[in-house]
Amino acid sequence: MTSMTTSSGALSIRYQLTRAAFSLDVDLELSMQGVTGVFGPSGAGKTTLLRCMAGLEKCDAGRLVVDGTAWEDSSARVKRASHQRQIGYVFQEARLFPHLNVSRNLEYGLRRSAAGSSVFDLDYVVNLLALKNLLDRKPVTLSGGEVQRVAIGRALLCSPKMLLMDEPLAALDEAHKEEVLPFVERLHAELKMPIVYVSHNIDEICRLCDQLVVMDAGRVMTQGDLQSVLLQTEQPMLSGKEAGTVLFGRIREYDLAFDLTRVETAGSQLWVPGHFGSSSAELRLRVRANDVSICLERPAKTSILNVMRAQIESVQDETGASMLAHLRAGDDHILARITRRSWSDLGLQPGDSVFVQIKSIAVRNRLAS
Numbered sequence: 001m002t003s004m005t006t007s008s009g010a011l012s013i014r015y016q017l018t019r020a021a022f023s024l025d026v027d028l029e030l031s032m033q034g035v036t037g038v039f040g041p042s043g044a045g046k047t048t049l050l051r052c053m054a055g056l057e058k059c060d061a062g063r064l065v066v067d068g069t070a071w072e073d074s075s076a077r078v079k080r081a082s083h084q085r086q087i088g089y090v091f092q093e094a095r096l097f098p099h100l101n102v103s104r105n106l107e108y109g110l111r112r113s114a115a116g117s118s119v120f121d122l123d124y125v126v127n128l129l130a131l132k133n134l135l136d137r138k139p140v141t142l143s144g145g146e147v148q149r150v151a152i153g154r155a156l157l158c159s160p161k162m163l164l165m166d167e168p169l170a171a172l173d174e175a176h177k178e179e180v181l182p183f184v185e186r187l188h189a190e191l192k193m194p195i196v197y198v199s200h201n202i203d204e205i206c207r208l209c210d211q212l213v214v215m216d217a218g219r220v221m222t223q224g225d226l227q228s229v230l231l232q233t234e235q236p237m238l239s240g241k242e243a244g245t246v247l248f249g250r251i252r253e254y255d256l257a258f259d260l261t262r263v264e265t266a267g268s269q270l271w272v273p274g275h276f277g278s279s280s281a282e283l284r285l286r287v288r289a290n291d292v293s294i295c296l297e298r299p300a301k302t303s304i305l306n307v308m309r310a311q312i313e314s315v316q317d318e319t320g321a322s323m324l325a326h327l328r329a330g331d332d333h334i335l336a337r338i339t340r341r342s343w344s345d346l347g348l349q350p351g352d353s354v355f356v357q358i359k360s361i362a363v364r365n366r367l368a369s
Contacts, residue, residue: 267330
């Protein structure tokens with residue numbers, strides 16, 4: 001592995017290791033801002049990658065350059081110890097000290113920060129994660145979601161230059177996931193540090209991340225901005241039942257009578273159920289391929305609120321009865337899964353102008369305005 005120069009503002013990652021039944025070979029350049037999702041099946045190497053970055057895993061060859069400074073470079077015999085790396089690590093299991101109350105657990109994070117390098121004070125983190133009413137309680141009295149919020153707070157109080165989150169919601173049920181997710185969204189909106197978020201849940205990835213790295217068998221299969229990677233449906237992990245895209249839009253109005261919000265995206269106007277904020281606030285919308293149908297003419301009478309004109313860009317054959325169509329509506333990209341028979345009966349071809357009906361839209365993230 002040769003030494004290389006990395007410009008300030010980038011996160012350069014290069015790791016190789018070989019084990020009896022597994023090998024890791026990763027070479028990545030990431031942004032020092034926003035949230036990067038690392039997605040893939042169990043055994044893909046996601047956790048091993050984070051452990052290498054944190055200095056917790058011994059690798060055959062490695063290089064980690066953070067904002068222009070080499071924290072690790074095996075070719076130059078440079079390697080900061082784990083405790084010397086300014087990394088906040090949030091594990092799947094929160095690992096709070098059971099004998100300490102929440103306040104003392106948070107103070108442990110402050111003590112771990114380098115002298116004079118505090119980025120966040122205790123009050124800021126307590127307010128950010130709504131921990132004020134939990135400070136005197138012991139971890140055993142907290143819900144799973146509360147425990148993870150405290151773990152995130154402790155990681156932030158270490159004054160990290162980056163935050164690593166390794167499947168932080170995997171052990172939680174859906175109710176507790178929904179309790180924690182808005183706080184992770186706040187990290188995305190308010191913190192100016194890179195967050196690397198590992199998950200095997202594509203819905204979490206679509207809700208939280210700006211960039212996406214797809215891994216399998218210790219290798220990077222693809223990487224890039226979230227939307228462009230989601231469209232790479234030749235990757236088996238992105239073409240299954242959860243295949244879909246993310247649309248970015250702004251709130252234009254709220255219809256109180258029907259509890260609907262009108263969102264303007266790059267390609268259309270969409271109505272979504274619920275009230276999500278003031279006019280001009282930004283929203284992130286998740287549209288699954290299974291929730292999109294194709295029509296040759298605009299439907300005259302339909303219960304579907306969202307109908308837009310689009311053009312078929314390409315089509316991908318799938319095993320079994322379905323096909324996955326890639327469509328473009330203005331600057332929006334949409335996927336639609338339809339049956340082979342429907343494709344044939346409608347005589348569809350790439351380049352055709354059609355109408356798409358979107359049966360369901362999920363508001364996955366309220367972005368910073």
